[in-house]
Amino acid sequence: MRRGLAVGSGNVERRTILKAAGASAAALGLAATTGCGGDGGASADGTVTIRYAWWGAEERTKRINRTIALFEKKYPKIKVETDFQDYVAFWEKFQTQAAGGNPPDVFQNSVAFLRKYDKRGVLLDLKSQVDAGNLSMDNFRAGVEKVGQVDGKQLGIPVGSNTMSLVIDEKVFEKAGVEPAQGWTWDDYFAALEKIRDTQKVAGDTGYFGIMYLYDLRLRQNGKAFFTDDGLGFDEADLTEWWTDAYNRVKAGIVTDPKKVEQIKPKSALASGDGASEFTWDNFTVRYTTEGDSTYGLAPIPTTDGKQTGQYLSSLMLSASARTEHPEEVAQFIDFMVHDPEVGKIMGYDRGILATSEQFDAYQPADAPQKAIAQYEKDVAEAGVLGAITPHPAGADTVEAAFLRIAGDMALGKTKVSDAVKQFFSEAETALAA
Amino acid sequence: MGTAVTTIVNDSPPLVPEKRPASAAGAGRRGRRENAAGYLFMSPWIAGFLLLTAGPMVASLYFAFTDYNLFTSPEWVGFDNFTKMLDDPRWQKSVEVTAKYVVIGTPLKLLLALGVALLLAQSRRGQGFYRAAFYAPSLIGASVSVGFVWRALFSDDAIVDRTQSLFGTDVGGWVGDADWILYCLVALTVWQFGAPMVIFLAGLKQVPRELYEAAAVDGAGPLRRFWNITLPMISPVLFFNVLLETIHSFQIFGSAYVVSNSSCGPADATLVYTCYLYQKGFKEAQMGFASAMAWMLLLAVALVTAVLFWSQKRWVHYEEAAR
Numbered sequence: 001m002r003r004g005l006a007v008g009s010g011n012v013e014r015r016t017i018l019k020a021a022g023a024s025a026a027a028l029g030l031a032a033t034t035g036c037g038g039d040g041g042a043s044a045d046g047t048v049t050i051r052y053a054w055w056g057a058e059e060r061t062k063r064i065n066r067t068i069a070l071f072e073k074k075y076p077k078i079k080v081e082t083d084f085q086d087y088v089a090f091w092e093k094f095q096t097q098a099a100g101g102n103p104p105d106v107f108q109n110s111v112a113f114l115r116k117y118d119k120r121g122v123l124l125d126l127k128s129q130v131d132a133g134n135l136s137m138d139n140f141r142a143g144v145e146k147v148g149q150v151d152g153k154q155l156g157i158p159v160g161s162n163t164m165s166l167v168i169d170e171k172v173f174e175k176a177g178v179e180p181a182q183g184w185t186w187d188d189y190f191a192a193l194e195k196i197r198d199t200q201k202v203a204g205d206t207g208y209f210g211i212m213y214l215y216d217l218r219l220r221q222n223g224k225a226f227f228t229d230d231g232l233g234f235d236e237a238d239l240t241e242w243w244t245d246a247y248n249r250v251k252a253g254i255v256t257d258p259k260k261v262e263q264i265k266p267k268s269a270l271a272s273g274d275g276a277s278e279f280t281w282d283n284f285t286v287r288y289t290t291e292g293d294s295t296y297g298l299a300p301i302p303t304t305d306g307k308q309t310g311q312y313l314s315s316l317m318l319s320a321s322a323r324t325e326h327p328e329e330v331a332q333f334i335d336f337m338v339h340d341p342e343v344g345k346i347m348g349y350d351r352g353i354l355a356t357s358e359q360f361d362a363y364q365p366a367d368a369p370q371k372a373i374a375q376y377e378k379d380v381a382e383a384g385v386l387g388a389i390t391p392h393p394a395g396a397d398t399v400e401a402a403f404l405r406i407a408g409d410m411a412l413g414k415t416k417v418s419d420a421v422k423q424f425f426s427e428a429e430t431a432l433a434a
Numbered sequence: 435m436g437t438a439v440t441t442i443v444n445d446s447p448p449l450v451p452e453k454r455p456a457s458a459a460g461a462g463r464r465g466r467r468e469n470a471a472g473y474l475f476m477s478p479w480i481a482g483f484l485l486l487t488a489g490p491m492v493a494s495l496y497f498a499f500t501d502y503n504l505f506t507s508p509e510w511v512g513f514d515n516f517t518k519m520l521d522d523p524r525w526q527k528s529v530e531v532t533a534k535y536v537v538i539g540t541p542l543k544l545l546l547a548l549g550v551a552l553l554l555a556q557s558r559r560g561q562g563f564y565r566a567a568f569y570a571p572s573l574i575g576a577s578v579s580v581g582f583v584w585r586a587l588f589s590d591d592a593i594v595d596r597t598q599s600l601f602g603t604d605v606g607g608w609v610g611d612a613d614w615i616l617y618c619l620v621a622l623t624v625w626q627f628g629a630p631m632v633i634f635l636a637g638l639k640q641v642p643r644e645l646y647e648a649a650a651v652d653g654a655g656p657l658r659r660f661w662n663i664t665l666p667m668i669s670p671v672l673f674f675n676v677l678l679e680t681i682h683s684f685q686i687f688g689s690a691y692v693v694s695n696s697s698c699g700p701a702d703a704t705l706v707y708t709c710y711l712y713q714k715g716f717k718e719a720q721m722g723f724a725s726a727m728a729w730m731l732l733l734a735v736a737l738v739t740a741v742l743f744w745s746q747k748r749w750v751h752y753e754e755a756a757r
Contacts, residue, residue, distance in 0.1 A: 088696060092716050099504035099719075120505035262610035262700045263590045398718050405699065414612050414701035423523065434503055434720060 046077055048329050053083040054108035055090035060350050067343045071336050078329050091397065098122045101323060105330050108351075109156045109319040111147060116394040117319075118155055124320040125153040129331035136335055139357045142381060147315040150391045156317030157334050160352025163311050163380055164213050165282040166299040169292075172276040176200050180299035182383055186218075189302040193254035196276050203256040206268065206275035209246030210407030212400045213314075214279045217301055218242070220310030220387065230393045231432055232425075239421045243410055250411050258411040267291055281314070282376050283352040286369045296369070298376040300383075309385045313377075316351040353377050398431035497725035504719050515726035525727070527702050528710040531616065535706060536683040539620040544675055547627040551634035552660075565635070572628035580622070581692025585609055588618045588693075609693065612703040619704060622689050630675040637671030638664070669750045677742050684735050687712065707731055 054064065061084050068080045083104065085093060091113070097103045103122060117123050129135045137145055140158065148156030168180065176199045178192040193204030208214055216226035225233040249255045256275040270278040271292030277299070288296040301309040318337060320330045337343055344359025349370050354360040365371045380386060402424060410420035473480075498515060500508035519525045554565055574580055588594050590607030598604040608614035645663050654662065665672075687708040690698060698709040707727070715724030 095504065095716065095719055120503075122505075258700070259606060259610040260590060262695075263607045265695050401717070405697070405702075408699065409701040412612055412701050414703075431718065434718070 047079055048077060048326050049079040049081055050106060050324070050326055050329055050333060051081045051083065051104040052106045052333070053090070053094070053104035055085055055087045056108075056350075057086075060084075063346050063348070063350055066346050067337065067340075070340070070342055070346075071333060074336070075329075075332065078333065080333070098321075103321040103323065105321050105324040105326065106318055106333055107321070108159075109317045111314055111389060112392050112396045112400060114148070114150045114155050114319075114391055116392075116397065118150055118153065119394045121322055123153075123155045124322045124324060124327060124330075125155065126157060126320060126331065126334070127154045129327060130154065132328070132331070134328050134331035134335065136339060139339070140355055141353075141357055141360060142313060142386075144313050144315055144355050147313065147389055148317050148319075156315075156319045157338055158315035158317050158355040159338055159347070160283065160349065160355050161313040161315050161377065162281045162283040162352035163313055163377060163386070164217055164279060164301060165285070165376060166277055166279050166301060167270060167285050167288060168277040168297055168299045169270060169273075169275075170295045170297045172196060172200050172202060172294070176276075182300045182379070183306045184300065184302055185306055186302045186304065190249065190254065193249075193276075194252075197252075197254050200276070202276055203274065204254050204276045205249075206256045206270050206278045207258060207261055207407075207411065208255070208279050209243060209411065210404045211279050212403045213281075214301075215242060215403070217310035218304070221304040221308050225390050227390050227392050227396060229391070232399075232428055233390075236421050236425060239424065240417060243407065243417045243420060246407070247410060247413075247417055255411075258408055262408075270296070281352075282373050283349055285373060286349075289369050298372055300380075307385070309380075309383075310387065311380055311385050312387045312389045314352075314389060315355065349373050393432055395431040395434055398434075399428045402427040402431065494725040494728055497722050498729050499726075500722045502720075502722040502725075504721055508722060511722070515723045516730070518723065519726060519730065524702065524705065524710060528705045528707045531703070531705050532684065532686070532707040535616060535619060535623075535686060536680060538617075539623045540676070540679045540683050542620065543624045543627050543679060544630055544672075546624055547630035547675070548634050548672075550627065551631045551638060552664075554631075555635055555638040565632070569628035569632055572626045578688065578692050581689050584618065584622050584689070585693045585695070588615075588621075610700060612699075612701040615694065615700065615703045618693055619686065619689050619706075622693070623683065623686070630679060633671055633675055634668065637668040641667040666751045670752060673742070673746050673750045677739065680738060680742070681735055684731065684738075 052068070054060070056064075064084075065082065068082065072078065072080060084090070090108075094103060094107065098117065098120070109117075109123075114123070126135060130137050135157070137154070137157075141161065144158045144161045145154075147158055147161075148154055166180065173179070173192075173196070176192070176196045178195055180189075180192070196202060196204040212226060219225050219234050219238070224238070227233055246255070250258065256269045260274050261269045264272050264274065268278060268288065268291060269275045271288045273292065273294070279301075282298060285296060285298060301311055303309050318334045320327065320334065324330050339356050339358050341358050341362030344354045344356075344362045347354070347359075348363055349365065353374060354363055365374055406415065406420050406424045406427070409415040410417055415423065497508055499510060499512060501511045501514070502508035550568055554561055554568070558564075586592055588608040590610060592607065595604050595607045605611055605614055608618045641664060645667070646659055649659050649663055685708060686706050690704045690706045690709050691712070694700075694704040694709075698705040698713065708731070711724050711727045711731070714720045714727065
């Protein structure tokens with residue numbers, strides 16, 4: 001009897017608890033984040049603290065920390081707080097901070113984000129600081145400072161220049177008897193990939209068709225461009241052709257199996273030996289030597305007409321927040337970072353070929369990959385193929401991500417080319433309208 | 435022996451003696467004082483709830499009906515976000531992926547949890563060790579590092595793929611394969627069956643021995659005893675686990691994000707609902723749309739919960755109902 005009661009009352013209690021637990025568990029659908037605002041100004045002794053954020057790997061961070069130590073020694077009244085993430089995480093965090101009115105005072109930036117954040121009032125027009133004499137725009141190489149200009153404003157100051165390139169596994173290319181040359185055509189390139197597949201039993205390219213910047217070059221070779229000032233510079237027929245060919249080439253085995261590429265990430269399929277060439281920014285090439293065990297070289301971008309590659313100089317830049325309480329110190333900081341020769345020596349070509357002649361002359365690359373990058377940009381400049389960059393419209397970053405993702409679905413055979421093209425245009429329109 | 439344990443549990447007096455107040459008036463005063471103390475102790479939680487849960491929820495309900503890009507002030511658009519959502523192929527895909535994950539993963543996890551709980555319910559040598567060992571994955575399962583480990587295990591030419599190739603069934607790694615990667619996530623959740631297992635164990639311990647003894651006297655075999663005694667007796671616990679695990683499954687995010695290398699791919703194969711919500715909100719800055727998605731999820735979970743509660747009349751047996 002007693003036992004019966006105990007079990008019974010236990011059950012009543014348990015049932016209530018179960019019900020209550022169920023109900024409260026049901027309420028757990030949501031969470032939202034709140035931005036935090038407020039940042040210290042100048043402290044009592046006149047010391048000013050500025051926040052500096054960037055994306056990149058460990059190596060870049062080590063170098064940047066050394067440059068900051070130099071800066072703080074020269075400007076003892078300015079303290080620099082640092083923050084870094086990888087590329088994707090950086091922009092997610094930045095967006096949240098900027099929306100909360102608390103972006104870092106100085107941050108690394110690129111051409112894809114200039115219009116986006118200018119439109120939202122996040123970026124400081126550094127022209128005023130140039131006029132005030134806190135920041136010099138002298139001695140930038142090859143007019144690269146234009147990369148940071150949008151609608152007459154100077155929204156970013158380049159720290160280095162880079163250009164799209166083709167990285168090749170030199171050993172494989174050599175064994176296959178293929179030699180890339182300035183002015184070679186797409187047909188030459190794909191014929192080379194076939195030769196590599198047939199003789200070396202390896203796919204030649206790791207997936208060119210999803211790289212927005214490469215497709216931009218291809219369009220520029222044909223008198224179009226990926227972006228206009230406020231939209232897309234190509235139509236569905238263009239993309240259908242590009243992706244139909246790509247799909248056939250994946251099937252033909254001259255492009256690395258996209259499944260494979262997916263699993264190797266974040267390592268590159270070129271470095272893992274699953275491909276023999278890859279289109280990317282020339283300053284990224286340092287990574288292949290550390291990741292892989294072949295020798296890697298830079299080759300020219302294939303052309304349509306045997307002349308124009310469609311290339312241009314792009315750049316990583318330093319931008320400042322429009323909300324910074326210390327625009328003067330921020331300008332001094334940027335000025336130091338782009339002009340000081342010592343900084344150039346420390347940074348090397350980590351963020352591209354050094355943008356100002358002071359830094360470019362101060363740094364003498366000693367290792368092969370860095371020398372190759374310098375030589376590559378020299379060759380490209382001498383070939384006279386460099387054009388002017390189109391500043392990307394707001395939403396370009398989302399468009400780039402959609403382009404890559406949908407191209408991947410298409411290559412995996414999960415989406416028909418025609419559907420993939422439609423999906424891309426619909427997503428791009430949404431992103432560019434937002 | 436197991437019987438010794440149950441005897442102690444059932445016959446020992448309650449740990450906290452129930453105090454029945456002598457007079458009603460005294461009870462009122464003491465009750466109020468006790469209430470005040472209760473609220474005082476709860477105040478950090480209440481403050482946290484209001485500031486971090488209730489407040490943001492109200493805000494998100496408002497945003498759900500607006501076009502809000504984080505930078506310009508929200509613009510009222512009525513039900514636009516919801517209609518856009520229904521037309522969005524990626525949203526549909528995310529619903530499909532999540533449903534698949536819930537429908538496959540939850541029953542598998544509960545089956546395994548119940549199975550192992552049945553084995554561990556009997557007294558055996560080293561049962562403490564086994565219980566701890568099976569429970570451990572639940573403790574660490576939510577961490578990002580386990581996601582990375584999982585990705586490594588199921589990659590091309592990694593241990594799972596190699597084992598499969600011994601049997602000639604390798605698919606070249608699950609992680610890069612749009613048809614397989616979701617099962618990689620299912621395996622990860624099933625592996626964390628420890629939490630429901632512990633709850634099942636507690637339930638199994640409460641089933642009175644005499645019922646089994648009586649059934650055995652009547653000649654019922656193990657299967658019959660399980661079906662006619664164990665299952666009905668633990669059905670409240672089973673209900674609780676089904677409810678909790680289903681709701682939990684709907685909220686999958688971390689493992690999908692990490693295993694897919696933050697892409698929720700390939701080919702959107704791991705685009706679970708919250709992953710798409712996150713992409714919309716934090717990558718594309720469409721907070722209004724993301725908020726609408728969150729409320730849609732809440733509604734869906736509430737609906738599923740309601741259906742489960744409704745269905746319990748048919749299969750959950752509380753003991754007083756039998757009395």
